[in-house]
Amino acid sequence: MVIAIGFEGSANKLGVGIVRDGVVLSNCRQTYITPPGEGFLPRETAQHHRSVILAVLSQALQEAAVMPEQIDIVCYTKGPGMASPLQTVAVVARTIAQLWNKPIIGVNHCIGHIEMGRLITGSDNPTVLYVSGGNTQVIAYSRNRYRIFGETIDIAIGNCLDRFARVLKLSNDPSPGYNIEKLAKEGKKLLPLPYVVKGMDVSFSGILSYIQKQSHQLLNSGKYSPEDLCFSLQETLFAMLVEITERAMAHCGSQEVLIVGGVGCNMRLQEMMGAMCDERGAKLFATDERFCIDNGVMIAQAGLEMFKSGNVTKWHDTTVTQR
Amino acid sequence: MADDCVKVGGLGSNFKLIKQGAEAKLYKGIYLGRPTIVKERFKKSYRHVDLDNRLTKERMKSEARAILKCKAAGICTPALYLVDFERRRIYMEEIQNSVTVKDYVAQMSEEAVNGDADTGDLLMKLNPIAQEIGRVLGKLHANNIIHGDLTTSNMLLVNNGKDIPTVVLIDFGLSHVESSIEDKGVDLYVLERALISTHANVDQLFQVILSSYVEENKKQCREILKKLDEVRARGRKRTMVG
Numbered sequence: 001m002v003i004a005i006g007f008e009g010s011a012n013k014l015g016v017g018i019v020r021d022g023v024v025l026s027n028c029r030q031t032y033i034t035p036p037g038e039g040f041l042p043r044e045t046a047q048h049h050r051s052v053i054l055a056v057l058s059q060a061l062q063e064a065a066v067m068p069e070q071i072d073i074v075c076y077t078k079g080p081g082m083a084s085p086l087q088t089v090a091v092v093a094r095t096i097a098q099l100w101n102k103p104i105i106g107v108n109h110c111i112g113h114i115e116m117g118r119l120i121t122g123s124d125n126p127t128v129l130y131v132s133g134g135n136t137q138v139i140a141y142s143r144n145r146y147r148i149f150g151e152t153i154d155i156a157i158g159n160c161l162d163r164f165a166r167v168l169k170l171s172n173d174p175s176p177g178y179n180i181e182k183l184a185k186e187g188k189k190l191l192p193l194p195y196v197v198k199g200m201d202v203s204f205s206g207i208l209s210y211i212q213k214q215s216h217q218l219l220n221s222g223k224y225s226p227e228d229l230c231f232s233l234q235e236t237l238f239a240m241l242v243e244i245t246e247r248a249m250a251h252c253g254s255q256e257v258l259i260v261g262g263v264g265c266n267m268r269l270q271e272m273m274g275a276m277c278d279e280r281g282a283k284l285f286a287t288d289e290r291f292c293i294d295n296g297v298m299i300a301q302a303g304l305e306m307f308k309s310g311n312v313t314k315w316h317d318t319t320v321t322q323r
Numbered sequence: 324m325a326d327d328c329v330k331v332g333g334l335g336s337n338f339k340l341i342k343q344g345a346e347a348k349l350y351k352g353i354y355l356g357r358p359t360i361v362k363e364r365f366k367k368s369y370r371h372v373d374l375d376n377r378l379t380k381e382r383m384k385s386e387a388r389a390i391l392k393c394k395a396a397g398i399c400t401p402a403l404y405l406v407d408f409e410r411r412r413i414y415m416e417e418i419q420n421s422v423t424v425k426d427y428v429a430q431m432s433e434e435a436v437n438g439d440a441d442t443g444d445l446l447m448k449l450n451p452i453a454q455e456i457g458r459v460l461g462k463l464h465a466n467n468i469i470h471g472d473l474t475t476s477n478m479l480l481v482n483n484g485k486d487i488p489t490v491v492l493i494d495f496g497l498s499h500v501e502s503s504i505e506d507k508g509v510d511l512y513v514l515e516r517a518l519i520s521t522h523a524n525v526d527q528l529f530q531v532i533l534s535s536y537v538e539e540n541k542k543q544c545r546e547i548l549k550k551l552d553e554v555r556a557r558g559r560k561r562t563m564v565g
Contacts, residue, residue, distance in 0.1 A: 149520050153509065153557050190373050197497065199472045199513030200520075239370045239378075243345075250345040251476075251521070275369035 002072045002307065005060070005096075006300030007053075009089035010081025010109050011134060012040045014049045016060040017297030018071075019304060022119055025064035027290060027297045028056045036169045039162060046084035053092050060296065068100045075303025078106030078313075079321035081134065086320035094318055105303040106313040106320075109294075110135060111146060113260040115305055116298035121285035127254040129245045129273070132261035132294070133158030136241070138200065138248045149251065150200030150244040157237055158263045160204040164233060167215050168226050175293075180230045181266050187231020191224055195236055200247050202240045207233070238269045242276050249282065258285040264292040346496065351417060354404060358417040363410070364496075379411055382496035386413060389468055389495035396466040398459060399481075399491040418479055418491050424452065425475035428522050446525060451487050452480065453531035459490045460511075460532065461539025464547070469506045471497030473514035475521060504543060508550030511536075515551075 001021055008015040015029040032048035034040050061068070076093035079086060090106075097104040114128050128139040128146075136157045138150040158177060165176030170183070194210050196203040211233060218224045224232075245257060257277055259270065270286045277284045291298065306312075338352030338361060350361040364379050383406060393400045405414035422430075428449060435445040456478060463470065470477070472494060479491040501507075511533070519526045537544035 147520060153512070153554065190371050192373075192377065195374070195378060198509055199474060199497070199517065201513060201516070235371045235374060239367075239374055242369050246345040272369040276367070279368060 002304055003066060003070055004073045004075055004300040004304040004307070005071050006107070006112075006296040006298065006303060007074075007076040007089045007093045008109070008112070008294050008296045008299045009049045009053070009085045010077050010079065011085065011132075011294060012045050012048070013294040014052055014056060014089070015294060015296035015299075016053070016056045017295055017300050018060055018064040018066055019297055019300040021304075022301075024297050025066060026060045026062075027295055028060045028063065029293070029295055030056055031174070033172050033174070036171050037166050038172075039166065042082045042084045045082060046088045049085050049088045053089065057092070057096075068096075071100060071102055073105055073303060073307050073312075074100070074102050075105045075107050075299045076318075077109050077112070077299055078319070079109065080323050081109055081320075083320065083322050086322070090318065090320045103307070103312045104315075104318055105306055105311065106318055107299045107302045107306065109299075110137070110139075112298035112302040114139065114146065114258070115302040116291050116295075117258045117260040117285065117287055119301055120287045120291055121258060123256050123258050123283075123285040125254070126256035126258035126285060127245060127249045127252060128258045128260060129241060129264070130261045131157050131241065131259065131263035131269075133162055133263075135261060136202065136204075138245055140248060140252050140254065142252070149248040150202070153198065153201050153203050154205040155208065157204060157241065158261070160208045160237065161233070161263070163208060164211060164215075164229075167212055168229070175262070177263060177266065180234065181268065183227045184230035184234045184268065185227075187225070187227035187229070189224055189228040189232070190235060191218070191228060191232035193232055193236045195240060197240055197243055200244050200251075202244055204237070207236065234266070234268055238266075238272050241269065242272050245273065246276055246280070249280070255280075255282045256285065257282060260287070260292065262293045265289045354414055357404075358419060359404060360401065360415055360417045362413045362415070365411070380408060383408060383411065383413060385471075385498050386495040388500070389470075389498040390415070392466065392468050392500065393463070393492065393495075396462060396468070398462055398466070398468075399489055400495070401491070401493060418481060418493075421479040421481045421491065423476050424456070424478040424480060424490075425521060427452070427480055428475060428525065428528075432522070432524060442524060446527060446531075449525060449528055450531055452490075453528045454535040455487050455490050457532040457535030458539045459492065460514075461536040461544075463492070464507045464510070464536075465540040465542065467500055467502045469499050469501050469510050470495065471499065471510065471513075473510055474517035504546045504550045507543070507547050508554050511547070511551050512554045515555075 003020045006017050012032040017027045018025040030052045032045050074097040076090055130137045134156050136152040137148050139146050139148055162176045165180055170179040194206045196206050274284045338350040341351045342349040347362050347364045367375050387406050390400045390403045402416040477494040480488040483489045515529050518529050
């Protein structure tokens with residue numbers, strides 16, 4: 001019976017979670033939300049994490065009804081992500097590990113998402129679509145490693161959506177993507193947008209710069225409403241994601257799809273992926289916002305799996321990496 | 324003969340379904356007395372209807388245009404027989420006695436494993452194929468044709484009785500005409516990644532392909548290779564900005 005505590009802070013979400021042998025004991029999180037029209041920058045994000053992490057840690061321990069002595073391993077996000085927020089969290093994890101005298105494990109953020117997705121949904125060997133503000137990748141497990149089959153060759157889809165939300169000055173609370181999804185539900189007119197798939201990869205910078213440039217004109221002309229623009233952007237971006245996921249599935253002969261990462265919360269994306277899966281006779285697995293969005297539990301879970309297979313991070317390796 | 328197919332609304336008993344990919348169904352049969360492949364792109368229900376129609380039409384046009392341009396440039400592709408936008412079908416020449424480069428490499432790799440040969444031997448056997456692929460791609464880009472989906476499943480090897488088989492390119496749905504360096508760099512990048520993910524044990528083949536590519540596309544090769552380095556450094560390996 002191994003109890004793991006996980007610390008996550010690679011972007012604007014600060015999460016601390018505790019897991020015991022596949023059971024989530026607590027999952028606490030605080031998000032750094034910027035005013036509409038603004039994105040989050042490293043310095044302020046790190047400041048936010050520093051100011052809340054100890055409170056979130058206490059909360060996590062309390063909710064799990066677990067004492068520090070009972071924790072077996074301390075896990076933290078080694079990367080990828082933003083440097084200063086990552087460092088802030090790593091410092092706390094290192095200190096805790098030394099104070100409580102526990103082994104420490106540096107976890108890859110992306111693998112955290114995947115392992116959590118697999119645990120929660122019970123999927124066996126899926127083709128994984130990992131989509132968030134910082135990542136857009138299609139991943140499959142082959143020959144002892146997770147391998148990337150397709151990805152964005154420039155920005156992540158979440159980044160594209162977030163930056164468009166700034167153009168429309170949408171609120172960042174609870175997240176810009178959530179508010180785009182809300183508006184998109186009311187959209188009806190499809191604006192033709194650049195659709196860029198290159199082999200198994202996608203590119204979003206073209207569609208972003210197009211819609212950034214054209215929005216004001218389109219909205220002012222009265223031909224398209226903000227709802228229509230959100231709708232068109234989602235339909236086009238998500239179709240691109242579904243297409244590369246389908247290609248990877250055809251390539252690997254896979255019959256399962258798992259969506260992880262913050263953008264995975266989007267119900268329209270889940271709906272479209274589900275439709276594609278139905279046509280192929282494949283099965284779709286997705287989680288809800290507790291686990292799609294960055295959280296501490298996924299780090300604990302992945303760390304636990306690493307620990308069980310004999311992986312512990314040496315002290316001088318308990319660093320962080322942006323890539 | 325074409326009228327029979329059209330009248331029935333379907334392809335008739337003449338044609339048999341041989342493959343179903345992510346985007347289209349492939350049928351094999353006889354058309355105008357010749358062995359023919361019919362590529363039928365299906366409707367994707369997950370996409371918005373307008374988007375689906377637009378994409379399918381664009382891809383059919385791209386495919387037809389690219390095949391004709393390749394023919395003019397002396398690059399081997401299946402011959403184009405008929406384009407039917409209504410039914411989303413393209414009728415083209417069936418390349419007989421062929422195997423995809425993907426299957427060929429997989430087969431060679433397996434033989435190497437069974438025969439206890441090492442990677443070096445395997446690479447030597449595959450080198451002539453890689454060189455020929457590089458030549459064909461060099462010619463493609465020298466003629467400003469971007470394939471858009473270069474993978475080993477989209478290259479066929481045909482036995483022509485000579486030492487080096489003919490390389491035939493297929494699946495031009497994502498192609499377009501472009502003289503700029505950017506798209507050519509990305510085209511090569513897509514191939515490199517396809518090699519790494521599908522044939523990880525022989526990804527050095529990419530260097531061999533590049534070496535004969537630069538011979539064939541002397542004009543732009545230096546800038547294209549530089550652009551390729553740039554493309555490799557994008558995405559995940561770049562700082563998240565914005």
